[in-house]
Every structure is written in C-alpha cells, then in structure tokens.
Amino acid sequence: MSLKIEASPRTSPAPERDATETATRRRRKRILLSGCTTLAAFLLVVLFLMPLGYGVVSALKDKDSVSDPNSSILPVAAEVFEYDGEEYDVYAVPMPDGEVRELALVEKSRESSVFIDPADPDAGPIEWDGRWRSLEPVTGFAPQWGNFVEAWNTLDFPRMFGWTLFYALTTMVGSVVSSALVAYGFARFRFPFRGALFALLLATILLPPAVTLVPKYAVFLQMGWVGTYLPLIVPHFFANAFNVFLLRQYFLTIPKELEEAARIDGAGPIRTFLRVIVPQSIPALTAVSLFHFFYAWNDFFEPMLYLGGNRDLAPIGVGLSYFSGLYSTEPHLVMAATLLALALPLTIFFAAQRVFVRGIVISGVDK
C-alpha cells in the first residue's frame, strides 16, 4: 500500500489522493493505539506479577540480606577468593594509578594491607597503603538454591505433596463422576419437580457452609472421622452444584439424535450415558476436573478444621500456614516453601491454559 502512495501522488486526481492520505492517517492511528494499549497492558502485568518476582528473589537470598532493608534487589553475596585453603574477602581497591582493582584481602593491618589478585594469584602479594576498612566489598550474583532443599526437607514436602495429591485426585474422581450423572439426569429426563429441584441445587451454591458446619462437625466427631480425610472426601461423592450446572449446560448442547440412535440399538440409559454422552463431553469433563483439582489443591478451611491437630496429614495449604507461623524469622525459607507449593498448579495451568479458557466458555456464558 505504501508503494502505491509513493508511486502515484502526482498522477492521481485530488479526491483519490485525499482518500489514500486518510487511509494512511487511519493506519498510523491504529498502530499508535495498538502500541499504547499493548504498552499499558505490559506495564500493568509487570506491576501485577511483581509479587511473584519478589517471591523468587527472596527465596534465593540468604537469611541476612532477606531481612536487610537496604539490601540490593537481586540475591547477592560478598565475593570471596580461596587461596591456600583459606577464604578471603574481595574488595574494590583504588590503585595509585587511578585504576580500581578487585583484590582479595589476605593480610589486614591498620595503615597498609596485603592483597592478592584473584585473576592472577601467582603474581604474588600486592602491598596497598590505606585503611582497608574504608574499602567497598565486592558482591556478586549468588542465588542460594540451597534454600529450596532446606525448605523441602524441613517441611517434609513429599509427604505433604502425597496427601494433597491423594485428596485432590480422589475427590476429583468422586465429584466429576457423581456430578456428571446428576447433570445427565437434569439434562435429559423429565420427572416431577425437576425444575424446583434444579433451582434448589443452584440455590445451594449460595448457601453459606457455616450454617451446616457445627452439626456436621459434631456428627463426624462422634463417628471418629475427625482427624482423618473421611469428612473431606466422602461429601464430594455426592455431586457438586457448580459442576452439575456446568456439565448440564454442556450436555444440553449435544444433539439428541445420537442418544436416540443408541436407544434404538437397544442401549439402556446407563449405556447411552457411557457410550454417547461421556465421549462427547471430554472437553467439559476435563475442564471441570481441572477446576476441581485446583479447588482441592487450594482448599484450606475444611482440611484445617477436620484434620484438627493431626499435622502429619496436613495438605500443602495447611502445612504452609503452620510453617510460615513457626519460621517467621526465616522469611527466605518460608518463601522457598511457598514457591515449591505453587510450582505444580502454575505449571499445570501454563501447560493446560487452552482447556481453561475453553472451560470458561463451556460454562455457558458463550453459548
């Protein structure tokens, strides 16, 4: 297009030239707008994700610099040089010729000290006149990867991961299977009070869990379930209102002809459900499963309540809150543990982000 403008300004009649000029102006305006929008979004996302960056940086610092208000932003440590089996601090030393050299201090004394050049130790000791205390220590980028190992071992992460995975996966299976059955019942069968029952199901989404908590806790305590995973897992096998709602919306979009064909072939409702509905609904079932998995991974209140004092069983969220309380003087370890806890969900999310976005679309906003 720009070629045409360059080639024809003189020959083209006036109105056409105006048209091409407006087009260029419009195009320029569009580029400017899109540049500004993208830049604004970029700045906003940097600000929004800043805490994550802070987390990564803090988790890699050592104990002293993480609690030092004046420490540098990146994890750094004073550089040392090993010479003859001893460690010496490295300082920035202004030499008489005006050059500043990074030298290891091997012999301290008040008015003059002896240094060694780490780059060329064989050159021998360098005598320097001046007070070594006035020198600036040289620091270098020094991420403390060991923090992760220490946090991993102190918190007994494998056990916590194990319990969290166990809880998330069993309740995911229970919730998705039962919700799919219920959703199919509401989507395809006509029975008395169906509308009222479905409205009741939706209303339970708004029901505050507190109002059922006291008697449930008392009964579970009587049954000896408190302190085990049973009160957390069993209720999930009785369908979840939100999952039922999402799956029903999806089932309604499946053409009825498919089921009728199966029925003519002699399949009963259960076989029709398994052979026709389930294979047709894999994307919706995947999305609902993922949503549930993350819900369970995040769940805090009920595990805290029902597992009670049984800290050996604590899933990640509960364990992390204990750890952060106990180790508040070691923020670098708490942060390393925190990053370990969010690594798995964030990885799954980045890997499966398509399913997520589709999951929201399935949820019936966009029919």
Added chain:
Amino acid sequence: MSDFTEAIREARRERRAPKRPASPMQRREARWGYAFISPWLIGFVLFSMLPILASLVFSTLDFQLTAPEEAAFVGASNWERALSDPDTWTSLLVTLRFSILFLPLSLIFALGLALLLNSAHLKATNLFRVLFYAPSMVPLVAGIIIWQQVLNPQTGWVNRLIELTGVQATGTGGLRWFDNPVLVLFAFSFIGLWGVGGTMLVNLAGLQSIPTELYEAASLDGAGWWRRLRSVTLPLLSPVMFFNLVIGSVGILQYFVVPWVLFGDSGHPDGASRFLLIHFYQQAFAFGNMGYGAALAWFIFIVVAALTAVLFGTARYWVHYGSERP
C-alpha cells in the same frame, strides 16, 4: 453466566406446566431421572438439609464440644447472646466495611482487565490473558505469604517502590500495612485483587458473546468508544455483572482464610480482622461453644439470604435480559 438466572426462570416456567396423568413410559423416564440425580439428592439431604435443621436445634442448646453429654436446652438464650454480643456487631461492621471497599474495586478491576484483554488494539492477547490469570492459580495461602512479605514495611518492594516517589514509606512513621486498621483493608484488597482472574475470564467470555453487529451499528450512528461502552457493552454485560456481584457478595460475607492465615482469631490490628466467620469460628471451634456457634451460623445464614434477596430484587432495575438473545 446469564444462563444461571435463566435456568432459574426456566425452572419456574416448568413448575407451572399443567399436570397430565403419567403414562407408563413417562413413569419409567421419571424413575431413571430420579436414579441419575440421586447422588445429589441424597447428598443434599445428608450434608445440607439435615445439618441446617440440626443447626437450628443446636442453637437452642448449651452444647460444649468438650462435654457433649451435658448438652441442655436453653431456649433462645444463645440467640439473645448472639444479638447482644458486641463482637457480633463489630464483626458484621468489619465485614460490611471491607465489602464496601473491595466489591466495587474488584468488580471494576475485573471489568477493566476484561475490556483491555478484549481490545482489538491489544497485541499478544493470549499471552496477556494467561499472565493476568496466573496469580489466580497461586494457592491462596501461598499468595497470602507472598503478599505478607511484599508488604513488609521495611524490606517489602511495595514500600521501597513508594519511597522512590519521595513519600516516606519505610521506617517507624511509614506504611505499616498489617498494623494499621485502615491500611490492612488495602492489604486484604491487594491479596483479593490477585485472585480476580476468574471474574475477569467470566467477563471476557461475556464480552465475546456480544454480537459485533451491535458495535458496527453503533459506530455507524457515530457513537464513540465511551458511548458504545455505555449503550452496548454495559447493558449486554449486566447479567454477567449481576452474577459476579452475587457470587462476590456471598463470598465476602464468608471471608475467612486471608484474615485467619495472617492474624488467626486475634482481630489484629484493632479488631480490623474480626470478620463474621472469624467470630463464628472462634466461638464454635476455638472455644467449643457449639450451641452459641450454631446460633451465629444461623445469623450469618440470615444475613446472606437477606442480602441475596435484596440483590435479586434490585436486578430488575439494572439487569437487562434482552429478548433479542438468540
């Protein structure tokens, strides 16, 4: 999410359908229907209906967790105590005060983000969507701990960033996010806004379902960006906004995990973290007053129900259910 309210209307319509005697085939279909929904039906009775009623019974008992055999009927005294307990009213006030700050903030932020991510001018849309959603994937406790350190008065980046602008933020006279009863509401809000991804995606899906012809028609009529937003986008998005408002209000009345992880049931600073559910949890489970706890739980239930009713009542004045929807 407009389908949510539509489903309820549909349910109402069905209830009004005339009754006809059922044929054997219809009865068979009904039996299968009940069979399929039975997991929910049984679960509803066991884990919702009976416990709600039991809660009401519990609220009339003096029932200590440590001595269940000594439970005794005390009539309405738990209720009288709930309504005269200053902590009940403080916690209700604390909860309402935070919702007045946070609900508009989060709804507007989620809408703004969705508009930005839906903008035709934005490049790398998908990347931005994923990045803005990512913090919602951070487990809540992990997010709380991260923010606790980012907002640390001395070492946190927020105060150090503010200090770059010349305002004194660190030090003794600085911004102590977790020790000041007003600032702590903003700390709660930051943590909450980090999890705004779900609401944002719901808005985004709502925006994408608005037919583009409407925008084209509005543009032809000479409507600018602001006019199109007010006359096309917002009315057509109002069912989605209504859904977000209802879910958000009901959720915020049950705000618990953030204040609990940060302050336990201490109410620090100065009672600002004594939310309704913290008060309930402290009484029912920390002190073991199950009878009094049940009365408080019913109190919360009534507040939630009343608020939901009010919200649904206002819906007709501002929520558009366009009949032109296909």
